[in-house]
Amino acid sequence: MALDDRGSFVFTAEGTSGVYGIIPNPKTLDSWFALVLLNSTPLDFYLKHVSTVYEGHAYSYGDQFIKQLPIKLPRTAREKEIAGRLSGLAKELTETKATLRLLEGGRKAFPKPQATSLGSAVELYPLRRLVSGEPRGQNVDPKDYSVSQMLDGQWGLKLGRVTLAFPSEVHLRLVEKWLHLQNQTKVSSTTLMELELPTSETGCHLVLDALSRTEAEISRLKSCLKEGEKEIDVMVAKLYGLSSEHKKVIKEFLSRF
DSSP states (O other): OOOOTTSOSOEEOSTTOEEOOOOOOTTTOOHHHHHHHHTSHHHHHHHHHHSOEETTTEEOOOHHHHTTSOOOOOOSHHHHHHHHHHHHHHHHHHHHHHHHHHHHHHHHTTTHHHHHHTGGGSOEEEGGGTSBOOOSSSEEOTTSOEEEEOTTSOEEEEETTEEEEESSHHHHHHHHHHHHTOOSSOEEHHHHHTOEEESSHHHHHHHHHHHHHHHHHHHHHHHHHHHHHHHHHHHHHHHTTOOHHHHHHHHHHHHHO
16 A cells, blocks of 8 residues: 555556555545555455455455455544554655665665765776676576685686686675675676776775665664554554454464465
């Protein structure tokens, strides 16, 4: 469930496919509060008991099912206080997720964004101009390689039957980090050899340091999201008056479905 405050995504397609939603009455239901309830584990538990189940345990979120979801409107002062906090959390976590996606995108595109952020501090060359050797096939396996220091002091990265000779260890470690970030079983040899790296060792260290800061921030934001989601679960349970036994049943069910 997501908030579509511009009306850009909700539509009805032919057949049973499409994107469905609700339009909250602003006089009675805050959109952010509705969003956090719709994404909560109690309502997910409820929907999975009334919805159609498809192959692979996929559930329908069609109009005929989401309109049955029980939305708890705050009545008492305490319930309104909880609702206000939940709305605030929904906004905070949405912004945090947006920041997280940007950082994850920057990490995935490593090392270009990190090198670009350093401006003229680093000079970039494609990998083929910095190493000796070139992969023989059209693709390489980013998980199948070995590293060694060569007799002449250079560092070697063995890919299949070919070893690329690097001018320094940090150049090799930068490419090794790039290989680790590839979520594919094969990557293009051309893409690898056209990878732009700093020509200097200092530049490589700066790029790797920039990535380390990005990864640390990604880890911090994920922790914030996890803690925020825990707080939401606790407060939604209070709002709906769920007991410890209720919460246990919901948790066990959702761990299986």
